[in-house]
Amino acid sequence: MEEILSEILAELKKLNAAMGRIEKRLGTVQEERVVSILSKNDKIEAELDMIWAKAKKIMQKDISEISYKTWIETLRPYSASENQIIILAQTGFEKAIVEQRYYELIKSAFNQAAGKENSIVISAIKPICEKTVVEAIDLKHDKYHLCTELTFDSWVLGQFNELAYRGAVxxxxxxxxxxxxxxxxxxxxxxxxxxxxxxGNYILNNDPDMKISYISIDDFINGMINSIRNDELENFEKVIMDNDVLIIDNLQLIKNKERTQEEFWQLINKMLMQGKKIVIASTEAPEDTIIMKEKFASLFEISGVYKLEAPDLNTRIEILKKKTFSESATISNEVVKLIAQNVPSNVRQLINMGARVLNYARLTGQDIDKEIAMKAMEDFL
Structure with missing residues (x-):
């Protein structure tokens, strides 16, 4: 009996040793695979950068130096997949101008440099928060995707938006x-x-244990579709329901998405029944937003509805001074007023236009006066 046990123990030792060798080899193979993937990605990125550098030289010959420095030089390649190239602009405003005026130039130059036909997509780096999207204050929670710069303190109050501001506060x-x-x-x-x-930022600053998520309706739609595809709809619902406050942007994009509307209605209704809070932003009034063939205002009890109007001239001037020219004492009131007069209805475009004027003056090495401001804005006007 002792001899049999000794033989079994000896065989087990051999088996353990063999398993150790197998695990070591598997680890080596995995490391080699990871290195191979990283090397491949690095190679693609390096090739993309090289092609983009060639394309920029081609474009530089076809447009003026000022236009090149203002609109092309700040672009950068982001990714390449299946003959689709994504080029990033710094802001949504720049993206709009580049798409409108320079798309064909960029496509032609890139394909010439690459030696083959590619589709080009112009995207913006940070369409919502111009500097950063941050993680939760309390790291035990998931990412909140709130922009910490967008606070009540950084809001420019004017008569046009006072009621909405007071309601939000x-x-x-x-x-x-x-x-x-x-x-x-x-x-x-x-x-x-x-x-x-x-x-969201105000609530978190005063009560960091709260679970708050900011989500665009686009993210909601994509998350729901992916969860259905991966048979994880229950997990998706749990992630949404786990919030104390759910902040939803761009609700108008849910139009004509019938399956998404049904899931949205069920989740929001459950949250409200549990006493949780919902904040919604849309370009449409609640009576114009249709969910499951019903007006939004008929489906949910809304505690407050506030409309934001276009700012008047004086408020636009104050926005420029606070958001764009706060550190630029050399900008005259006359120039600030000129910019404000030429962007009458969109605060985001107004701020981006002010930044465009600053960058134009910096790149050309000139002081900002009315003539320089007009040149910087000529592609927009």
Whole structure:
């Protein structure tokens, strides 16, 4: 019996040794695979950068130096897949100008440099938060995707937006007692995203244990589709339901998405029934937003509805001074007023236009006066 046990123990030792060798080899193979993938990615990135450098030289010959420095030099390649190249602009405003005026130039130059036909997509680096998207204050929670710069303190108050601002502040300060759903609407670029982020930031700063998520309806739609495809719809619902406050942007994009509308209605209804809070921003009024063939205002009890209007001239001037020219004492009031007069209805475009004037003057080495400002804005006007 002892001899049999000794033989079994000896065989087990041999088996353990063999398993150790196998695990070591598998680890080596995995490391080699990872290195191979990283090397491949590095190679693709290096090749993309090389092609882009050639394309820029081609474009530089075809347009003026000022146009090149202003609109092309700041672009950078982001990714390449299946003959589709994504080029990043710094802001949504730059993206719009580049697409409108320089898309064909970029496509032609890139394909010439690459030696083959590619489709070109122009995208913006950070369309919502110009500097950073941050993780949660309390790292035990998931990412909140709130922009920490968009606060009530950085808001420029004017008569055109005072009611919406007061409503947002009141909701944030008394969110526990507040009724359940706040709805902000207005045209593009008027500050809806700023206010709904400010609500989230205010609540988190005063109560860091709260679970708050900012999500675009696009992200909601894509998340739902992917969860259905991967048979993980229950997990998707749990992630949404786990929030104390859910902030939803661009609700208008849910139009004609019938399956998404049904899931959206069920989740929001469950959250409201559990006493959780919902903040919504849209370009459409609640009575114009149709969910499951019903008006939004008929489906949900809304505690507050506020419309953001276009800013008047004096407010636009104050926005430029606070957001763009706060550190530029050399900018005359006359120039600031000129810029404000030429961007009458969109705050986001107004801020981007001010930045464009500053960059134009810096790149050309000139002081900012009315003539320089007009040259910087000529592609927009």
């Amino acid at each position: 009141d909701f944030a300060q008394r969110w526990v007692e507040s009724k359940k759903l706040l709805y902000l609407y207005g045209g593009p670029g008027l500050g809806k995203t700023h206010l709904i982020n400010a609500i």
